[in-house]
Amino acid sequence: MRLQLLALLASVAGAGVSIYLTAVHFVGIPLACPTNAAINCEEVLSSSYAVVFGSSVPTSAAGIIWFAVSAALAALVLISRSAVWSRLQLGWSAIGLATVIFLVYLEIVRLGVICVWCSVAHALVLLIFLVALPRQQEGRVGA
């Protein structure tokens, strides 16, 4: 259950990062990010891939929703310890991880630069997926 607490904290942190990037997009608050040949948050966040399906909604806004649902699922697993919520958490985090792999593809292959803030959010999604993985039951069980 300690791991679920970790998933909950990671979800809250991920939501924080997503809120910050969404605020950068809409409010134009300064983007704190180093810039060099491999790292350029501005390039990534101003690219055509930084919005959802050609809309004006930034990908980070979708990140807020994903992390909020993830936090709720972690809390439900913590409280109820139900296998149903655990399975839902696994499915939800698998969707998140698949999306992260696609976004990393866009950053590395299409744009050739990495956004540090995005990478932090991606690492948190991976962490949540690892927590959601089913663990092997050991010890005695009923016949």
Add this chain to the structure above:
Amino acid sequence: MSRQPATKHPRPMRKPVSRTPAWVTPVGVVAAVALIVGGFLLVRWYTTPQAAPPLTPDASQLVVDSLASLPATELDSIGLGSANNLIKPVSGPALTGPSGKPLVFYFGAEYCPYCGAERWPIIVALSRFGTFSGLKTTSSSSTDIYPNTPTFTFHGGTYTSQYIDFQAVETSDRNQNALETPTASQQALVNQYDTSGSIPFVDLGNRYAFAGAMYLPDVLAGMSWQAVAGSLTQPDTTQAKAVLGSANLITAAVCRMTADQPSSVCTTSSIQAIEKKLG
């Protein structure tokens, strides 16, 4: 009836436990993700276009001449093409060059891929008002986004026109070594009108200005200078729609500066239509 001896309850069976340690699955997932990311890096490395060696001065001039001789009918038919109109009206004292003619001021750098993309339409547009000579070919940085975008440098080139003056500052070479320093008045223009700090920055006589490229540099990825020039002669190509659409926008802004002179350039239907959009 004898009682059956109480059957001894068997000990609960231990469910077979996998011999695989618990850490294997998460470590396997992390390793798989790392492999995928490594694969992406490999793809990027293989697909990054290599910088071609710069052309000889004669070959460079041939490409510049080709840009200057694009048919007016082709430019007219493309209109805005796929260009993103970045040109904004600005207010300030009329900007003139050393000869007193309206001044077009360019501020950029050789490493910058957006500058690399935007030089093509600048050359096409300004070639309708005058003549470039001594332009050298180069490529944007090989380590930045849109690496090795084929382009020219304004460093060392000259421009003559009876309608406008043109000044360019290339602050760095493609390896980001310092190249040219703006004068105090040029820096003041950048400070005043390039509020985003983006390059390229172009001031069109203090009447209009824009920062950034009007199309994405990947339109030119992997192409030679001659191939880009060749594609611009065919109006249906992605390159023609992007570069010539951008050139038409710049042409229309320059026409506003010159009071629609020369008329052979400025009174075409597409330039007139774009002028109206510029405000």
